[in-house]
Amino acid sequence: MEKAVNDSSPTLGKLAKEHLQSLRPHPTYKKRFAIAHLSVEGYQDLLFKIRALLNVSIMALEHIDYRNDDTIVEPKAHVQAVLELVSRMIPIEEGELLDELAKQAKTA
Numbered sequence: 001m002e003k004a005v006n007d008s009s010p011t012l013g014k015l016a017k018e019h020l021q022s023l024r025p026h027p028t029y030k031k032r033f034a035i036a037h038l039s040v041e042g043y044q045d046l047l048f049k050i051r052a053l054l055n056v057s058i059m060a061l062e063h064i065d066y067r068n069d070d071t072i073v074e075p076k077a078h079v080q081a082v083l084e085l086v087s088r089m090i091p092i093e094e095g096e097l098l099d100e101l102a103k104q105a106k107t108a
Contacts, residue, residue, distance in 0.1 A: 043091060053086045 010018075026032035040046040060079050072078060 043094070046089065046091065050086050050089050053082055053089075057082050057086070 022036055023033040024036045026034045040049065057079050060075065
């Protein structure tokens with residue numbers, strides 16, 4: 001038995017536009033996406049979050065018995081994924097500016 005198509009039902013495109021909000025096309029890299037809901041208050045907040053992710057990863061590496069943990073499949077892979085994310089979050093590009101600001105502050 002076929003269902004009648006209801007013209008008032010939302011189209012797949014409309015549903016996607018309304019509900020698929022987390023990933024946006026990356027402005028620089030084709031076939032890549034940027035996470036839309038990841039935001040920080042500024043550099044200090046970004047660096048705090050990076051430090052927190054690194055600390056959690058260190059704790060995970062120190063305290064997980066990889067042979068006897070059945071709750072997480074491939075825990076090393078999860079820690080590696082977090083560390084890769086953290087490495088992309090570090091504001092390397094701003095390093096030159098920070099060095100110049102520190103140099104100018106010392107001579108002021």
